[in-house]
Amino acid sequence: MGLISNMHLYDSTIPSGNAYKVRLLLSHLKIPYTTTNLNILSVPPETRSVEFLAMNPNGRIPTLVLNDGTVLAESNAILFYLAEGTDYLPDDKLQKAQALQWLFFEQYSHEPYVAVWKFRTYWAPGGFDDLCESEVKKLRERGQEAIDVMETHLGSGREWFVGDHYSIADIALYAYTSAAEMIGFKIDGSVKAWLKRVEQQEEWIKIKNDPTGKCLS
Numbered sequence: 001m002g003l004i005s006n007m008h009l010y011d012s013t014i015p016s017g018n019a020y021k022v023r024l025l026l027s028h029l030k031i032p033y034t035t036t037n038l039n040i041l042s043v044p045p046e047t048r049s050v051e052f053l054a055m056n057p058n059g060r061i062p063t064l065v066l067n068d069g070t071v072l073a074e075s076n077a078i079l080f081y082l083a084e085g086t087d088y089l090p091d092d093k094l095q096k097a098q099a100l101q102w103l104f105f106e107q108y109s110h111e112p113y114v115a116v117w118k119f120r121t122y123w124a125p126g127g128f129d130d131l132c133e134s135e136v137k138k139l140r141e142r143g144q145e146a147i148d149v150m151e152t153h154l155g156s157g158r159e160w161f162v163g164d165h166y167s168i169a170d171i172a173l174y175a176y177t178s179a180a181e182m183i184g185f186k187i188d189g190s191v192k193a194w195l196k197r198v199e200q201q202e203e204w205i206k207i208k209n210d211p212t213g214k215c216l217s
């Protein structure tokens with residue numbers, strides 16, 4: 001029998017919502033893994049070292065090395081891979097596509113605004129200083145719009161984003177939405193109740209603490 005090593009997750013020292021998604025699902029699935037935390041605030045970031053770029057040419061965490069050494073990048077692709085065949089991804093063809101719909105929504109309409117707002121609020125040197133007023137306004141408006149889309153979806157009597165089960169669609173959206181109120185976005189009742197439901201799931205874990213002490217999550 002060949003030696004099977006644990007999966008290895010490249011994460012960051014500061015709390016990353018994208019890495020948190022992966023850690024949360026690994027926790028739900030009770031999959032053991034090892035971690036390397038990279039400093040993404042150094043200049044250049046440790047994600048841009050020759051060694052790391054050889055593994056993930058896009059130079060970003062999360063990056064997961066699977067048991068056989070295969071490297072998988074992009075948080076939502078990692079969620080999709082890990083969830084296949086488990087309760088966290090529906091078998092039904094349409095519901096699987098609906099899960100993908102929310103994963104793509106998160107990456108195109110939510111994360112580029114809410115996650116970027118969080119990063120600039122706590123960690124980016126200079127914060128928002130290099131953006132003009134209209135760019136800051138756009139970040140804010142688009143982030144709020146994405147959260148409002150979530151409120152509309154859940155507000156029509158749904159408990160979860162896809163079907164009637166907690167899935168990777170919820171995990172992907174939870175990561176940054178859970179920090180959104182803290183950074184000034186408005187969270188209405190249905191999203192608030194959904195955040196609480198996620199937090200009641202078995203093996204739910206908190207996002208890691210911020211070693212810089214700037215982010216209070």
Ligand SMILES: N[C@@H](CCC(=O)N[C@@H](CS)C(=O)NCC(=O)O)C(=O)O
Pocket residue numbers: 012016017018019040045047048059060061062073074075076107
């Ligand atoms: N679309 C990617 C985004 C990953 C991403 O932006 N990662 C950030 C941390 S949250 C990073 O690695 N930044 C370091 C850098 O860009 O060098 C995903 O979902 O995994």
